[in-house]
Amino acid sequence: xxxxxxxxxxxxxxxxxxxxxxxxxxxxxxxxxxxxxxxxxxxxxxxxxxxxxxxxxxxxxxxxxxxxxxxxxxxxxxxxxxxxxxxxxxxxxxxxxxxxxxxxxxxxxxxxxxxxxxxxxxxxxxxxxxxxxxxxxxxxxxxxxxxxxxxxxxxxxxxxxxxxxxxxxxxxxxxxxxxxxxxxxxxxxxxxxxxxxxxxxxxxxxxxxxxxxxxxxxxxxxxxxxxxxxxxx
Amino acid sequence: xxxxxxxxxxxxxxxxxxxxxxxxxxxxxxxxxxxxxxxxxxxxxxxxxxxxxxxxxxxxxxxxxxxxxxxxxxxxxxxxxxxxxxxxxxxxxxxxxxxxxxxxxxxxxxxxxxxxxxxxxxxxxxxxxxxxxxxxxxxxxxxxxxxxxxxxxxxxxxxxxxxxxxxxxxxxxxxxxxxxxxxxxxxxxxxxxxxxxxxxxxxxxxxxxxxxxxxxxxxxxxxxxxxxxxxxxxxxxxxxxxxxxxxxxxxxxxxxxxxxxxxxxxxxxxxxxxxxxxxxxxxxxxxxxxxxxxxxxxxxxxxxxxxxxxxxxxxxxxxxxxxxxxxxxxxxxxxxxxxxxxxxxxxxxxxxxxxxxxxxxxxxxxxxxx
Numbered sequence: 001x002x003x004x005x006x007x008x009x010x011x012x013x014x015x016x017x018x019x020x021x022x023x024x025x026x027x028x029x030x031x032x033x034x035x036x037x038x039x040x041x042x043x044x045x046x047x048x049x050x051x052x053x054x055x056x057x058x059x060x061x062x063x064x065x066x067x068x069x070x071x072x073x074x075x076x077x078x079x080x081x082x083x084x085x086x087x088x089x090x091x092x093x094x095x096x097x098x099x100x101x102x103x104x105x106x107x108x109x110x111x112x113x114x115x116x117x118x119x120x121x122x123x124x125x126x127x128x129x130x131x132x133x134x135x136x137x138x139x140x141x142x143x144x145x146x147x148x149x150x151x152x153x154x155x156x157x158x159x160x161x162x163x164x165x166x167x168x169x170x171x172x173x174x175x176x177x178x179x180x181x182x183x184x185x186x187x188x189x190x191x192x193x194x195x196x197x198x199x200x201x202x203x204x205x206x207x208x209x210x211x212x213x214x215x216x217x218x219x220x221x222x223x224x225x226x227x228x229x230x231x232x233x
Numbered sequence: 234x235x236x237x238x239x240x241x242x243x244x245x246x247x248x249x250x251x252x253x254x255x256x257x258x259x260x261x262x263x264x265x266x267x268x269x270x271x272x273x274x275x276x277x278x279x280x281x282x283x284x285x286x287x288x289x290x291x292x293x294x295x296x297x298x299x300x301x302x303x304x305x306x307x308x309x310x311x312x313x314x315x316x317x318x319x320x321x322x323x324x325x326x327x328x329x330x331x332x333x334x335x336x337x338x339x340x341x342x343x344x345x346x347x348x349x350x351x352x353x354x355x356x357x358x359x360x361x362x363x364x365x366x367x368x369x370x371x372x373x374x375x376x377x378x379x380x381x382x383x384x385x386x387x388x389x390x391x392x393x394x395x396x397x398x399x400x401x402x403x404x405x406x407x408x409x410x411x412x413x414x415x416x417x418x419x420x421x422x423x424x425x426x427x428x429x430x431x432x433x434x435x436x437x438x439x440x441x442x443x444x445x446x447x448x449x450x451x452x453x454x455x456x457x458x459x460x461x462x463x464x465x466x467x468x469x470x471x472x473x474x475x476x477x478x479x480x481x482x483x484x485x486x487x488x489x490x491x492x493x494x495x496x497x498x499x500x501x502x503x504x505x506x507x508x509x510x511x512x513x514x515x516x517x518x519x520x521x522x523x524x525x526x527x528x529x530x531x532x533x534x535x536x537x538x539x540x541x542x543x544x545x546x547x548x549x550x551x552x553x554x555x556x557x558x559x560x561x562x563x564x565x566x567x568x569x570x571x572x573x574x575x576x577x578x579x580x581x582x583x584x585x586x587x588x589x590x591x592x593x594x595x596x597x598x599x600x601x602x603x
Contacts (some may be wrong), residue, residue: 038393084500127245152403
């Protein structure tokens with residue numbers, strides 16, 4: 001069974017080209033970060049990328065344009081990932097509508113846990129600390145797949161795959177048949193292989209942003225190395 | 234507790250179980266008479282409660298203006314009320330590691346103090362810019378055995394320190410209690426902090442009744458996150474004839490010039506731009522230099538129960554000097570904002586929360602007063 005490879009990119013002028021490179025390298029889905037000034041769930045790499053994107057003018061409208069332009073370049077589904085403050089300012093429904101009109105397949109809101117604003121269709125996140133009851137709630141409400149946060153912590157590369165993941169996967173499997181994609185701390189092909197042995201897919205963010213700094217060709221090679229570790233897409 | 238459309242739990246999922254556990258622990262503690270007895274004993278024997286109510290005749294001639302002297306509390310500010318309560322609660326929850334954020338350093342010092350008192354590990358996040366402005370408090374925290382971690386990114390002030398403390402909590406949530414310093418953050422923190430600070434209002438109400446034989450015409454406090462204000466107001470919210478005023482720094486008026494937004498786990502009134510990006514606050518007072526405010530204050534503004542005013546840096550500095558010269562009391566720059574508006578309020582009997590003492594602000598204030 002093929003595993004899903006999700007790559008995170010920060011919205012910016014190079015995003016369409018980078019997303020095309022990720023797709024060429026074998027990504028199945030691309031998350032597009034809409035930057036927020038105070039991203040609680042993010043470690044240094046994504047935080048810095050968000051600071052730079054904001055300094056370059058990537059406000060909500062520009063991010064939606066970026067989403068549409070990226071959609072024109074790639075076939076894979078695109079999912080904006082952001083924080084509640086942007087939706088609060090833009091209007092929750094209006095944000096969801098305009099994101100969909102710009103080509104978003106779904107949404108991820110990092111600081112909007114399951115149970116809050118149920119009417120907003122989105123991919124829910126669960127963590128090793130989630131109780132079984134919350135796993136069930138998140139699985140019930142999630143849009144398509146469930147995002148497993150592999151560790152208790154913020155985004156960013158780690159040396160090893162979180163030892164907490166296996167137990168989380170086991171608990172999640174008991175409450176849902178929906179696909180489980182794991183993210184946070186995954187950066188190498190070896191991580192990808194180890195995580196995909198447990199889950200239906202992986203999400204790579206911080207390391208992908210670092211490689212993307214070196215250009216589209218480097219990102220394509222990097223994504224292909226992850227794809228190869230996961231088996232054919 | 235619900236604050237209309239404000240409040241909530243806008244945090245990553247990782248923290249939700251910890252917030253549920255904290256809420257359950259808080260409810261159990263609140264209903265347990267031994268918890269209240271322990272806080273009462275610590276307040277009297279360790280912190281110096283009740284704090285006096287001082288009539289400031291020379292500061293405000295022609296008025297009966299009373300200062301609620303939280304500056305005389307151990308560690309020099311009202312922050313200790315909350316830190317003591319949360320430290321006791323943390324131990325009930327089995328947490329031996331404490332993280333906190335600090336702006337002016339007063340909450341950091343209070344946190345370091347309770348960690349020393351109870352033998353807990355304390356880590357305090359502080360913006361590098363605030364560390365520069367509040368050097369003596371940084372040294373105090375070190376002496377008390379806490380680790381102060383500088384936050385070097387963004388505005389290098391309280392906003393970033395709070396984000397970083399929350400990130401630490403996300404990472405170490407199983408062993409760690411986040412000792413938030415104000416009535417902000419995700420539920421149940423705004424209510425928890427308010428209840429721990431409500432001792433200010435309870436005492437002030439009883440003291441003014443004893444001194445005047447009646448309730449005050451008005452009560453006034455400075456508002457950054459808003460914990461000393463909510464603690465004072467808690468004593469008078471049900472007394473409809475007592476007018477309540479919060480005073481924000483003019484450059485950090487989350488209630489006066491802000492808009493609804495989400496920051497640090499709660500929906501409240503914030504300094505944010507039209508895209509929801511948080512805007513920098515500016516105040517000479519590190520403790521008010523915060524773009525958010527507790528959700529209950531946003532609610533009290535909307536209902537009209539509390540009126541929120543502003544004072545500029547210069548007005549606060551003038552009141553700072555005036556209280557020193559007329560009463561022999563050097564206030565912190567934060568409550569100097571409340572003092573700046575207090576004298577001009579209608580009404581004869583007024584209570585001002587003097588939330589902290591000004592030793593920490595001498596360098597900053599003197600540099601500006603020259």
